[in-house]
Amino acid sequence: MHYLGLYADGAFLSATLVKRHKRKIQIEWTRPLKSDVKPLYILAHEIDPNGHLLVTGLQSHEVLVRQLQMALSSNRAILSALPFQLEGLLPHSIEESVLQPIITRLSKKEAAITVLSSARKKISEHLNQWSEKEVDPDFVSCTPMALFRFARHLFPQDDALVVIHLGNREVCAIILSEGRLLEIVDTPFLVEPHHMERLVAFLMQKAPEKTPVFFTGPDAESSSSRFQLEKRLSPHFSLRLPPMERASEIPHAISIGLALDALHSDTHSTQFRTEPSAKLKKSHRRSLQHALFAGLCSFLSIMLIGGASIEGQKKGLLTELKESFPNSGSRLQPALQNAERSLLNTKPSPIPLMQARTASELLAWLSTHAELQDQQIVLNRVRYALEKYPRLSSPKIAPLVRVELELTTLSARLARDFRQALLADRNMIDQKRSVKWSNDDSTYRAVFYLRRAS
Structure with a gap:
C-alpha cells in the first residue's frame, strides 16, 4: 500500500x-x-x-x-x-x-x-x-x-x-x-x-x-x-x-x-475524518460481498463433509447469490437459514457434526458485531475451517472450528477495540485456546477457535 x-x-x-x-x-x-x-x-x-x-x-x-x-x-x-x-x-x-x-x-x-x-x-x-x-x-x-x-x-x-x-x-x-x-x-x-x-x-x-x-x-x-x-x-x-x-x-x-x-496507523495516528471517503465506502461494500461469498462456500463444504444431500439447496443458494451479489448480499442469510432447517429435519447422521458452530452462525455474529459497525473498519476475508471433526471410524472426536479474519482500518483504536472484544467474548470464542493477532500497516489478522454449540 x-x-x-x-x-x-x-x-x-x-x-x-x-x-x-x-x-x-x-x-x-x-x-x-x-x-x-x-x-x-x-x-x-x-x-x-x-x-x-x-x-x-x-x-x-x-x-x-x-x-x-x-x-x-x-x-x-x-x-x-x-x-x-x-x-x-x-x-x-x-x-x-x-x-x-x-x-x-x-x-x-x-x-x-x-x-x-x-x-x-x-x-x-x-x-x-x-x-x-x-x-x-x-x-x-x-x-x-x-x-x-x-x-x-x-x-x-x-x-x-x-x-x-x-x-x-x-x-x-x-x-x-x-x-x-x-x-x-x-x-x-x-x-x-x-x-x-x-x-x-x-x-x-x-x-x-x-x-x-x-x-x-x-x-x-x-x-x-x-x-x-x-x-x-x-x-x-x-x-x-x-x-x-x-x-x-x-x-x-x-x-x-x-x-x-x-x-x-498506531495509537498516535490522528484520523479526524469520521465518515469514510467514497473509495473506502466502495471497498467496504465489495469486501462484505466477498466475505459473504467465502462464508457460503465454507458452509456448503461443511455440509458435504457431513454426508448430507444438499444438491437442491446448493443450487438454490447459488441462484440467490447471483441475484444478491450486485447489491449487499443481505438476502443470503434467509437462504442459509432455510437450508439449515431443511438439513436438520433430515435423518440424523451417525456423525454429530452439528455440535460445531456453523458458518452461517459465524457470519451472523460478524454482521452484528458492535465493533465492526463503523465503516472505517473493512472486513476483507473470512475463513472457516474444521480442523477436527467426527468420522465414522471415530465418532466421538469433538469438532474444532478455526476462524481466520482479515480486516483493514486506518484507525488503530477501532482495531484495538475489536481485539479486546475478541479476548473478552466467552460465548462464541473458545478462550481456552489462544487468540492470535497480527498486523501489517493498516491490515489486521485474527485467528481464533469457536466454542462448540451448546
Whole structure:
C-alpha cells in the first residue's frame, strides 16, 4: 500500500508518496506543485488510483491540544471518562468536536492522555477545500502530528525536540518531550515583531533549556525569519541540523509526515475524518460481498463433509447469490437459514457434526458485531475451517472450528477495540485456546477457535 500525503499552504502545494517495504519505510518521491492545480491530475502518471490512500491534514490553527492525567487502569474507562474531563477545556462543545486521544501508560493504574481536537465545522471546511481540487482524502490528520511524525522519522533517537515550521502562510511550532507531542503553537506569518516575540516567549516558557531546535518548511533554509529566530533562541536551545542527504525533504516535511501518520496507523495516528471517503465506502461494500461469498462456500463444504444431500439447496443458494451479489448480499442469510432447517429435519447422521458452530452462525455474529459497525473498519476475508471433526471410524472426536479474519482500518483504536472484544467474548470464542493477532500497516489478522454449540 502506498500513501500519498498532500499539503497546501498559500501558493505552495507539496505531494509525497510513501510506502513500507519489508518493514522499512521508503519515501518514493516528493513533488512541489502550484496550489491552483488539481494534484491527482498532475500526478496521474506516477500513482496508482486504486493502490494508494490519500492523506491531507488540518492546519495547526484548526487543532487544539490538551494534556490530561487519569488514575484509571483501563483504556476503555479512560475513553468513557474523557468527554467529562474535557468539559470547559475546549472552546466548542464535545458534540461539535472530533477528539483524537493518545494514551501513554505511566503505570498500571495511571495514564497520561494527549488529546487533539478539532471542530466538525473545520473538518467539513477542510474537505470542501480539497474537493475543489478533486481530492477526496481517505485520511485527515493535522500539521502538528505530521511534524511529530517527520521529526521521529528523521531523528528517532531524540525524545525531546522543538520543531518550528516556517511555511508560506502557516507558521507553527511543536514541542516533543519523552517521545510525546506535548505542546503546539501557531502564529500568523512573522511579519510583525510581536508575532516573533510571542513564539519565542512560548518556546522559552514551555520547552526545557538546551532542547534541540529543528526548522522545517519551504522557508526553513534561508529566510530572514529563520536567522532572527536562531539568534533569539540560541542562548537557550541548541540547533539540530538534518543529515545532508535528507535536506531536500525539509520543505516537504508536512506532506511526508501526513503520509507517515496514515502509514503507521498506531495509537498516535490522528484520523479526524469520521465518515469514510467514497473509495473506502466502495471497498467496504465489495469486501462484505466477498466475505459473504467465502462464508457460503465454507458452509456448503461443511455440509458435504457431513454426508448430507444438499444438491437442491446448493443450487438454490447459488441462484440467490447471483441475484444478491450486485447489491449487499443481505438476502443470503434467509437462504442459509432455510437450508439449515431443511438439513436438520433430515435423518440424523451417525456423525454429530452439528455440535460445531456453523458458518452461517459465524457470519451472523460478524454482521452484528458492535465493533465492526463503523465503516472505517473493512472486513476483507473470512475463513472457516474444521480442523477436527467426527468420522465414522471415530465418532466421538469433538469438532474444532478455526476462524481466520482479515480486516483493514486506518484507525488503530477501532482495531484495538475489536481485539479486546475478541479476548473478552466467552460465548462464541473458545478462550481456552489462544487468540492470535497480527498486523501489517493498516491490515489486521485474527485467528481464533469457536466454542462448540451448546
